[in-house]
Amino acid sequence: MNSTPVLQLKGIHKIFPSVHALKGVNFTLRAGEIHALLGENGAGKSTLIKVMTGVYQRDSGDILLDGQPIFPNNTGDAQALGVSTVYQEVNLLPNLTVAQNIYLGREPRRFGLINWGKVNRDAQELLKGYDLDIDVTLPLSSYSIAVQQLIAIARGVDMSAKVLILDEPTASLDADEVQSLFRIMRDLKARGIGIVFVTHFLDQVYAVCDRITILRNAQLVGEFETATLSRSELIGHMLGKELAALGDHKPPTNSECGDALLNVQGIGRNATLSPTDLQVCKGEVVGLAGLLGSGRTELCRLIFGVDKKHNGSITFNGKTVNVNSPRDAITAGMGLCPEDRKHDGILGQLSIRENMILARQIKQGWWKFISRKEQEEIANRYVKELSIATSDIEKPIEQLSGGNQQKVILARWLAANPSLLILDEPTRGIDIGAHAEIIRLIRKLCDQGLALVVASSELEELVAFSNKVIVLRDRQKVAELEDGDINPQRIMQAIASN
């Protein structure tokens, strides 16, 4: 095997205003290998890819292509240098023909005019190399996503690619389509192209990849040979084990469970989550474990009514509640801190005060206006209680760091006096100090009698505070662990078992 790296990233740092997205990450891709890039949401995978392809510019570090430093300023630059990317959502032009898409911007010309005959003949010829015998004069949109993806790959490779990045290419493909994609990938590998393969399907990693690079919390965990890394080791690396500072398994103990506060029976939604049961008692933390796409977030959203459930029922506080929208869930006494804080959580332009009181105001109704004075009292109280670092409650929330934004969202729900709080990845993308604070807060809230459902990809975190851990895999519940069984090894076994 050719051992000289075709693409090498050394000590890459990328800093955004509110988050340090890459902390000195190294990545080495050899010519003629398929290299998996793995990590949970927010680990830094997509940022790293965007740095490679010129969407973002690195703040420090080196990128070497064939040993030469490169500085791509945009995707066009990267492509011209030989680094092509194919995304999950194919970013070609659906209204143009297949042939036009393949030769867009580099059409063969004759007397200064585009030679359409040659465009079509060449495209046809090129696609034959990918086992695609299709009519290249039809619009791209008339073919399936799988075919469109192969066309995108063909275009990328034809533009003299040395490095091909496939970002979640298999997410919307069926099993046969995945197999034919793998065949093409192996072909390209034999031709000496280096392939970066991003996926969250571990089976696929073991099926085609030679080596694996794992990121977590913006840092490099390590680079491994696929052949020598067991599945449970891999999951261990992805989910992390070094939050030892959080302490041992120490769930809140004052839970007195006669009847469960929340009793979810067979809740499910077609193609999203198989019917799942869940019980939560007052003063209890139930952890939801599983990899990205396992159904953690989906379960949270179904309970809270963000997505409509197709089957199952919810009993809350002894009463059957019909949750069809977040409003119903809130009226019943629930709250949800969503996973994607920026998109679903914060109201960027509005102040910390307004962000905090809004859920309570909505619960009360618009005519029962919370006076300005009361709003300020609430905001000041939570700023103090949750030690939110801000000079001023009137500051727009978008100016806070990720950890402080998360605390404001937590305060928003606490101010609404729920009896059950669902936290979806409460510690994602926040620094380690704020991380520990949020864990302490979760314990404290439980001691005060709040019931919590916490979805997290940090195993140590779940182990630290959960009374019960529900493990999800492939959109269904695969295990329910209690007390003595709650440790990272058991959870990992449950995730990895086939």
Added chain:
Amino acid sequence: MNTLSKNQNLRRYLWPCAGLLVLLVINVIIAPEFFHIEFKDGRFYGSLIDVLNRAAPVALLAIGMSLVIATAGVDLSVGSIMAIAGAVSAYYITKGVDNLALIIGAGLIAGLIAGIVNGFLVGYMSIQPIVATLILMVAGRGIAQLVNEGQIVTFDHSGFAFLGTGSFLGLPFPVVLVIITFAIVQLLTRRTALGLYIEAVGANPSASHYMGLNAKAIKMSVYCVAALCAALAGMIAAADIRGSDANNAGLWLELDAILAVVIGGASLMGGRFSIFLAIIGALIIQTLTVTIILSGIPPKFNLLIKASAIIVVLLLQSPLFQKQLAQLKFRKATSVTNTAKEAKNA
């Protein structure tokens, strides 16, 4: 402790108010009689009062428009709704209805129906606001023409004419109507949580959904308020000329209303709104027109001068432009200190 964000809040008010002030000062310089107000026959007269009176229809539209824009929408149909409301009122007067409450009520109900159509298309059918309201912008004038049967309908009804030409406490009645509308909408949005809800839906629709806000109902209500404001403005315009002209009533005024809101510092992307600043915006537009007339510049330059002045106001408010200005100042300051340092080192 609160100084930083108080400053930010003040700055929002600073530029529009300063812009209006500068225009007024220019007016005084080129025409000293600008501020001259006299009291005659129980009402005030003067250029300043004229500005207020003439700005009233756009100010009314801007009140409604600022709510719509806060939800990241836009309402292009308000000019046409003015024509509909004027036509409906004129229709009832010419049919012999004498009860003023009935005539005004009919105009307002016509407006409300238009608002419900807009709110339904935008809120419940998720059609892009610019397209949804374009429908009524075009069709609305057609409806008004049908009501008028293709004619310019004139009428004589002293009670209704009072809307456009009467006076109350010495002020032209349209100005009084603007003040009343402002007070009602301000009360509704700032003394209840509705204003915050509107800003929340505009700032982040997804997060608002997670908090249980009913964005559909909120959008419906802002388009209804905008349409009611437009109906009132339409009746003022009809009362002013004692007639309903379906082709010209409120023509292009939706653009002035949007401009007024934007001059008032609102973002078309939704979020924060201020009705007060939207009215200041309407006053700036009207004052500018008067300034151009008073300055004796040939009328053919009017539109260009207006456009240039507005570009300046908008640039001053643009965060990017402010940042670049600040950097320019910073660079000057650092280059000065650098040269000072170099001088010292040498």
